[in-house]
Amino acid sequence: MVFFEAGFPFSYGAIISIGIIGICLITFVGFFSFVVFSALVYIGVIRISPILDAISNMISFFWPDITDKLYYNINKSFLVEYPYGKPEKQAIFLFHPHGSFSMASFFHIGTHMTDWATRRIKATMTNLMLLLPFAKEIIHNHNCVLSDYNSMNESLEKGDSLAVCLGGTREVLYTKSHVLNLNILKKRGVFKMALKNGCGIVPVLTYGENELFQITENVQWINNILIEYGLCMPIPTMESFFRWFNIINRPLDTPLRTVVGKTIDVETIAEPTEEDILNLREKYFKELRELYKSTKPSYYAEEINII
Numbered sequence: 001m002v003f004f005e006a007g008f009p010f011s012y013g014a015i016i017s018i019g020i021i022g023i024c025l026i027t028f029v030g031f032f033s034f035v036v037f038s039a040l041v042y043i044g045v046i047r048i049s050p051i052l053d054a055i056s057n058m059i060s061f062f063w064p065d066i067t068d069k070l071y072y073n074i075n076k077s078f079l080v081e082y083p084y085g086k087p088e089k090q091a092i093f094l095f096h097p098h099g100s101f102s103m104a105s106f107f108h109i110g111t112h113m114t115d116w117a118t119r120r121i122k123a124t125m126t127n128l129m130l131l132l133p134f135a136k137e138i139i140h141n142h143n144c145v146l147s148d149y150n151s152m153n154e155s156l157e158k159g160d161s162l163a164v165c166l167g168g169t170r171e172v173l174y175t176k177s178h179v180l181n182l183n184i185l186k187k188r189g190v191f192k193m194a195l196k197n198g199c200g201i202v203p204v205l206t207y208g209e210n211e212l213f214q215i216t217e218n219v220q221w222i223n224n225i226l227i228e229y230g231l232c233m234p235i236p237t238m239e240s241f242f243r244w245f246n247i248i249n250r251p252l253d254t255p256l257r258t259v260v261g262k263t264i265d266v267e268t269i270a271e272p273t274e275e276d277i278l279n280l281r282e283k284y285f286k287e288l289r290e291l292y293k294s295t296k297p298s299y300y301a302e303e304i305n306i307i
Contacts, residue, residue, distance in 0.1 A: 066248075074113040076251035078104055083295065084262040086117040090156070091200040091263055092190060093121070093163045096288070096304075097180050098171040099209035100234040104258050109163045110143055121161040124152060126169060149189055156197045163204075164190055172234050174307065177211045180292070181305045184285075191280045198268030201280075203288040207297055208256035214240045261291040 060067045087093075095105045108116040109123040124147040145155050145162070152162055165171075167183040174181035194201050213236035236244075244252075264287055269276055285306060292304050 070248060071113050073247050073249075073251045074107060074111075075115070077247060077255045078107045078114045079255050079257050080108065080115050080117070081257065081259045081295075082117070083259065087200070087202055087260070087263050089200060089263070090120075090159060090161050091118075091202045092156075092194055093118070093161065093202045093204050093260070094166045094190070094284070094288075095163060095204045095206065096165075096167065096182050096184075097175070097206070097209055098165045098167040098169070098183075099175060099206070100172060100213040100215060100236060102165045102209075103212055104206040104209050104256050105163055105165055108258060118161055120159070121163055122155050123163045124165070149193065152190075153193055153197070156193065156199055166190065172215075174305075175210050175215060175234075177214075178297075178299055179210070179301045179305065180205075181307060183307055185306050188277050188281065191277050191284070192272055194266045195269045195272040195276055195280060198266055200263040200265050201284055202263050203261035203284065203291050204258060205261070205288075205291060205295065206256055206258045207295075207300065208254060211254070212240070212244065212252075212256065213237075259291065259295045262287060 056067075095102070105123055108114050109121055122143050122145040125144045127146050127148055145151050145160075147164070152164075155162060166187055167174075171181070171183040174183060191201075193199070213234070216235045216237050264280075264284060266280065289304055
């Protein structure tokens with residue numbers, strides 16, 4: 001008994017030491033595995049597309065009606081209107097508003113589920129998406145291009161059209177039902193790009209984008225912090241989240257209506273001046289306001305707010 005009591009503190013020490021060593025080993029192995037996994041994802045050895053394709057094929061095989069129904073519901077939920085005719089030339093389509101997740105832009109450009117007419121087109125995606133696993137693979141598979149100037153300009157030089165949510169992630173902070181608060185007043189890069197390539201610009205308005213998801217207001221302070229680093233994390237209310245997922249069963253009660261405006265022809269200027277850029281921007285703002293005035297629903301605000 002005396003021997004046991006004398007050795008008992010040592011037993012505690014041994015248990016604690018073994019526990020610490022075990023935690024260190026688990027942490028090291030976990031971190032090492034994460035690094036190896038991330039590296040394999042980055043270089044393309046591990047891909048998610050085959051997994052997603054296998055799941056999609058399995059669903060289509062065992063439940064073919066589900067796939068057809070989902071395509072139908074999305075087609076009826078994301079409508080496209082061409083009041084000035086379908087653009088036939090290469091152009092930069094500027095989508096408004098950004099909304100919470102730019103759903104209209106995603107479905108029109110990234111899929112073939114809607115009646116969007118222009119198919120040789122790429123959607124721009126913020127470079128911050130590269131922080132996510134499989135981002136490069138997603139960009140490649142969904143007609144996307146990174147939103148930096150060089151990547152976008154390279155796509156235009158190849159003859160592709162572009163779809164750009166001009167307000168960017170910061171515009172999420174101004175999302176409000178039946179009001180278009182567009183964070184585009186100081187944008188200039190896309191207009192410079194259009195001038196250098198002689199590429200027309202087309203305003204695109206989506207009514208219903210802001211109303212698709214209601215944002216949880218009590219976490220808005222998180223976005224106020226994140227936006228300083230170019231990030232934004234819109235968190236929809238559970239009600240709007242579940243309402244969206246009901247699209248599996250039927251079309252949305254109020255479909256999103258995307259109106260494609262008149263193409264603004266742009267003259268090629270190899271080295272556009274600041275005045276050239278600002279003049280084109282003002283011309284675009286004017287055309288955007290006119291498109292809104294002629295197509296807005298009666299319950300929307302009278303004017304667009306350009307901020």
